[in-house]
Amino acid sequence: MTHFDEAGAAVQAALDAGARYADARVMVRRSESLSARDGAVEDLGFDESAGLGVRALVGSSWGFYAVPELSEPAARAAGRRAAEIAAASAAVPGPPHDLVPARAVTASWASDCVIDPLGVSLSDKGDLLVRATAAAKAAGADVAEANYEAWDTRKWFVSSEGHRIDQHIRECGAGVTAIAIGDGEVQRRSWPSHRGQHGTRGWELIDEIDLVGNAPRMAEEARALLTAPLCPATETNLVLGGEQLALQIHESVGHAIELDRILGWEAAFAGTSWLDLSRIGSLRYGSELMNITIDPSFPGALGSFGFDDEGTPATKRHAVKDGIWVGVLAGRDSAAVAGLDYAGSVRADGWSRLPMVRMTNVGLEPGPHTLDEIIAATDDGVFMDVNRSWSIDDRRLNFQFGCEIGYEIKNGKLGRMLRNPTYTGIGPRFWQSMDMLSSETVAWGTPNCGKGQPGQIGHTGHPAAPARFANVRVGVRG
Amino acid sequence: MSGGSGRAGAELETAAKVIELVRGVAGRSAEAEVNVRHEALALTRFANSAIHQNVADATTRVRLRLHVDGRTVGGSTTITDVDGLRALVERTLAAARVSPADRSWPGVAAPAPLRLSAGHPGSGERSGLAFGFDEATARADPAERAARVRDFVRAADGLETAGYCRTVYVSAAFANSAGQAVEGRTAEAAMDGVARTGGADGVARLAAARLDDLDGAVLGARAAAKARAAREPVELPPGRYEVVLEPDAVSDMLQNFAYFGFDGRAHHQQQSFAELGREQFDPSVTIVDDPLGSRDEPAGDLAFDEEGTPRRPLVLVCDGVTRAVTHDRTSAGQAGTESTGHGSAVSRSWGPHATHLRLEAAPVKGAAPGTGGAGAIVESARPLVAKMRRGLLISDLWYTRVLDPKTLVITGLTRNGVWLVEDGEVVSAVGNMRFTQSYPLALGPGRVLGIGAETIMLPESWGRARYAAPALHLAEWNLTGNASG
Numbered sequence: 001m002t003h004f005d006e007a008g009a010a011v012q013a014a015l016d017a018g019a020r021y022a023d024a025r026v027m028v029r030r031s032e033s034l035s036a037r038d039g040a041v042e043d044l045g046f047d048e049s050a051g052l053g054v055r056a057l058v059g060s061s062w063g064f065y066a067v068p069e070l071s072e073p074a075a076r077a078a079g080r081r082a083a084e085i086a087a088a089s090a091a092v093p094g095p096p097h098d099l100v101p102a103r104a105v106t107a108s109w110a111s112d113c114v115i116d117p118l119g120v121s122l123s124d125k126g127d128l129l130v131r132a133t134a135a136a137k138a139a140g141a142d143v144a145e146a147n148y149e150a151w152d153t154r155k156w157f158v159s160s161e162g163h164r165i166d167q168h169i170r171e172c173g174a175g176v177t178a179i180a181i182g183d184g185e186v187q188r189r190s191w192p193s194h195r196g197q198h199g200t201r202g203w204e205l206i207d208e209i210d211l212v213g214n215a216p217r218m219a220e221e222a223r224a225l226l227t228a229p230l231c232p233a234t235e236t237n238l239v240l241g242g243e244q245l246a247l248q249i250h251e252s253v254g255h256a257i258e259l260d261r262i263l264g265w266e267a268a269f270a271g272t273s274w275l276d277l278s279r280i281g282s283l284r285y286g287s288e289l290m291n292i293t294i295d296p297s298f299p300g301a302l303g304s305f306g307f308d309d310e311g312t313p314a315t316k317r318h319a320v321k322d323g324i325w326v327g328v329l330a331g332r333d334s335a336a337v338a339g340l341d342y343a344g345s346v347r348a349d350g351w352s353r354l355p356m357v358r359m360t361n362v363g364l365e366p367g368p369h370t371l372d373e374i375i376a377a378t379d380d381g382v383f384m385d386v387n388r389s390w391s392i393d394d395r396r397l398n399f400q401f402g403c404e405i406g407y408e409i410k411n412g413k414l415g416r417m418l419r420n421p422t423y424t425g426i427g428p429r430f431w432q433s434m435d436m437l438s439s440e441t442v443a444w445g446t447p448n449c450g451k452g453q454p455g456q457i458g459h460t461g462h463p464a465a466p467a468r469f470a471n472v473r474v475g476v477r478g
Numbered sequence: 479m480s481g482g483s484g485r486a487g488a489e490l491e492t493a494a495k496v497i498e499l500v501r502g503v504a505g506r507s508a509e510a511e512v513n514v515r516h517e518a519l520a521l522t523r524f525a526n527s528a529i530h531q532n533v534a535d536a537t538t539r540v541r542l543r544l545h546v547d548g549r550t551v552g553g554s555t556t557i558t559d560v561d562g563l564r565a566l567v568e569r570t571l572a573a574a575r576v577s578p579a580d581r582s583w584p585g586v587a588a589p590a591p592l593r594l595s596a597g598h599p600g601s602g603e604r605s606g607l608a609f610g611f612d613e614a615t616a617r618a619d620p621a622e623r624a625a626r627v628r629d630f631v632r633a634a635d636g637l638e639t640a641g642y643c644r645t646v647y648v649s650a651a652f653a654n655s656a657g658q659a660v661e662g663r664t665a666e667a668a669m670d671g672v673a674r675t676g677g678a679d680g681v682a683r684l685a686a687a688r689l690d691d692l693d694g695a696v697l698g699a700r701a702a703a704k705a706r707a708a709r710e711p712v713e714l715p716p717g718r719y720e721v722v723l724e725p726d727a728v729s730d731m732l733q734n735f736a737y738f739g740f741d742g743r744a745h746h747q748q749q750s751f752a753e754l755g756r757e758q759f760d761p762s763v764t765i766v767d768d769p770l771g772s773r774d775e776p777a778g779d780l781a782f783d784e785e786g787t788p789r790r791p792l793v794l795v796c797d798g799v800t801r802a803v804t805h806d807r808t809s810a811g812q813a814g815t816e817s818t819g820h821g822s823a824v825s826r827s828w829g830p831h832a833t834h835l836r837l838e839a840a841p842v843k844g845a846a847p848g849t850g851g852a853g854a855i856v857e858s859a860r861p862l863v864a865k866m867r868r869g870l871l872i873s874d875l876w877y878t879r880v881l882d883p884k885t886l887v888i889t890g891l892t893r894n895g896v897w898l899v900e901d902g903e904v905v906s907a908v909g910n911m912r913f914t915q916s917y918p919l920a921l922g923p924g925r926v927l928g929i930g931a932e933t934i935m936l937p938e939s940w941g942r943a944r945y946a947a948p949a950l951h952l953a954e955w956n957l958t959g960n961a962s963g
Contacts, residue, residue: 035827041578043826045552068556087942088620094528131624186884264523268640268672352535389879393891399963400889478887478914
């Protein structure tokens with residue numbers, strides 16, 4: 001069963017109502033989530049959502065309307081309504097703009113999935129989380145939590161330029177966290193990442209991360225953190241594990257290279273960017289080790305797709321090459337405004353939300369070292385991993401991150417465990433101080449990227465490996 | 479164009495239908511909760527002084543939570559015809575039969591009447607308690623939102639502007655297998671915008687139950703005045719500064735208190751700073767969760783939570799003493815108390831959170847309330863600034879994140895304007911700064927030097943909560959760096 005007819009009806013109705021361009025997406029999404037706490041299932045839920053969203057361009061103004069009914073009459077009404085909303089936008093119009101040209105595509109794409117996560121029995125999923133939390137509890141956690149999520153999304157996209165694309169994307173992820181409560185403070189350790197690992201993959205991803213086997217170590221480390229010395233307040237060599245570096249990339253590179261932010265379209269909420277388009281191709285973002293790619297074709301990563309929500313095929317391109325800023329995340333309208341000739345990074349959180357510029361997979365190309373080599377080459381420093389808190393300013397320059405765990409590095413070896421490790425810096429200075437980068441890349445998934453008004457949650461991927469940064473301020477505290 | 483109002487009753491009928499379907503396939507011993515929520519959301523967004531995103535949708539979602547044979551499953555769907563509802567019930571039941579046992583199921587709420595205040599829209603058209611509900615807001619069209627945007631842009635007088643104007647209409651019902659059956663509807667509007675000049679931003683935002691209460695020109699003029707006053711900032715060294723926080727900044731404190739301080743589940747697990755009966759705040763501090771509103775400020779939310787528990791005002795802090803935390807039925811059961819009406823679709827996993835916190839203002843005799851203000855200072859903050867010998871006036875806080883949940887140490891940045899104040903006068907704009915500060919410590923005994931005379935109703939930046947916040951004069955705020963490095 002396809003829904004091209006409803007999407008096509010919406011597009012035609014928008015054109016008939018005066019739009020010069022229109023596109024429509026029908027989406028049917030089933031999702032499932034399960035959480036456990038202290039050896040018992042805490043919450044189990046599933047959602048089904050189906051509807052159509054249509055976008056109409058009248059003059060230089062957009063309108064968007066979405067309905068939960070999948071019928072041609074409802075689709076036609078939605079198309080007309082989108083055009084009416086676009087016409088109302090013209091009360092406060094912007095400058096004329098167009099869309100960068102796109103080849104009309106007729107295609108079908110599905111993500112790779114070995115074991116359908118929604119096909120695994122709920123009892124097996126529940127047992128896994130129950131056993132993981134029980135194992136953490138038995139190993140000393142005061143509170144043990146585990147979670148699992150899966151999304152199964154089918155989309156049918158039609159544009160007035162002739163696109164007809166259907167996609168089937170399956171994503172899932174899971175994680176376990178051990179919490180230790182001390183006198184006046186709380187420590188936590190999470191495996192494999194602070195919200196669990198997620199990817200555009202099947203249940204095989206969750207089989208690989210061995211929640212039960214790693215849960216006791218998380219509990220032991222959380223408890224040990226309660227009495228570990230505080231991370232010193234100093235400037236030093238900072239070695240970041242890959243999970244933390246993934247969020248560093250997300251916050252201080254991924255958001256900064258969003259073209260809508262650079263153009264001021266997010267100025268009131270998400271913010272702008274320190275990047276100035278006139279310096280693309282010449283601005284030094286980081287050291288020569290820094291090669292950042294935008295790659296929605298990265299196999300299994302959480303930001304992977306065949307086509308974005310404007311119908312642009314997944315294409316790998318550099319955002320930073322040998323430390324120089326060379327590319328952005330763009331959509332067809334923002335690229336046209338900026339005078340660029342590529343798009344491909346527009347996505348919507350469901351059928352009821354407007355497609356907008358979003359990260360796909362934004363990550364570091366592998367470096368020449370290993371984590372062991374990085375630590376062995378460090379006489380004095382701090383190693384930190386697994387994110388605990390993140391904060392960055394509205395231009396994506398000044399950041400402060402906290403990690404779950406740290407270790408001092410002395411004479412090429414890991415030393416004492418450190419609690420409450422934090423570090424702060426300014427994006428380009430920080431990236432220019434990267435002097436060692438590992439080849440041990442993992443595509444970490446971020447399933448909770450918030451942007452837009454009304455708010456949209458994005459799923460993004462961040463290939464990352466451990467790296468070292470020089471002269472970083474660590475140990476910031478209140 | 480926000481979608482038709484006047485749907486009252488339709489959601490309750492749908493909820494009752496789902497309960498019937500559950501009884502038909504699972505028997506009378508099954509416990510079931512059904513939420514039916516129709517929401518029409520419309521949001522007109524502008525940037526670079528032009529409307530660039532303009533969206534609307536009208537969606538009905540049905541949520542079913544089913545507890546059968548000791549197992550619990552929640553399901554939801556947007557497919558609300560008979561086949562869709564039947565499929566929801568059958569899938570939920572099938573999932574329950576293969577789910578692990580749920581040892582923390584608290585049972586469903588017993589029938590209880592809603593507490594309807596003078597400002598509450600009431601329980602559907604049949605209740606006759608529709609005062610406070612604004613049909614015009616529920617039916618607002620894109621031209622009305624665009625007009626407010628146009629006024630905001632014009633009032634900024636050439637400064638670059640960005641923001642949104644939003645209207646939301648909700649009609650919802652709850653029914654459970656124990657016989658609780660309630661319904662209600664709300665309308666809500668909000669406007670939030672910045673004006674920008676020379677790298678300086680000024681902000682103005684307001685939440686209201688009536689779109690008519692949002693004046694784009696007033697908000698645009700205020701944002702522009704603040705932006706102009708924020709030009710040519712100086713950099714100050716990090717350190718502990720006396721501060722006046724304007725209501726926008728205070729609303730961030732309320733949001734973090736709601737999520738991390740007064741969460742009953744976190745409190746029960748000793749992950750919160752809250753200690754009931756202890757004087758943890760300055761005696762001038764009283765914080766109330768007030769979901770029901772008043773005649774002057776109609777409620778922005780329904781009179782029942784998603785477990786069917788009637789909502790009520792809840793005093794969390796009274797004269798500096800922590801008095802209560804928020805609970806859903808599960809956390810209440812674990813803590814040996816009763817739900818405070820803070821159940822939500824995610825509260826079992828993420829905790830029960832207050833969404834209508836009000837920090838009580840300290841009215842000054844003879845002072846007239848107002849939402850205007852000229853230059854850098856919001857009107858209600860002026861008496862506080864006048865008393866500051868040397869310190870900072872901070873408009874807004876941004877990207878605040880918890881470093882330690884137990885002490886509620888938070889890091890974040892200032893945004894949309896900071897000024898140095900000497901001898902009660904603004905002497906210069908200051909560049910944005912990073913702070914690392916325990917929020918309860920900042921409001922601790924002896925540390926609150928003054929509270930503004932009026933609260934401003936402010937929309938949450940991400941979700942749909944509202945916070946009523948006055949300005950605050952605090953003895954100390956720990957600024958740990960300049961945003962520029």
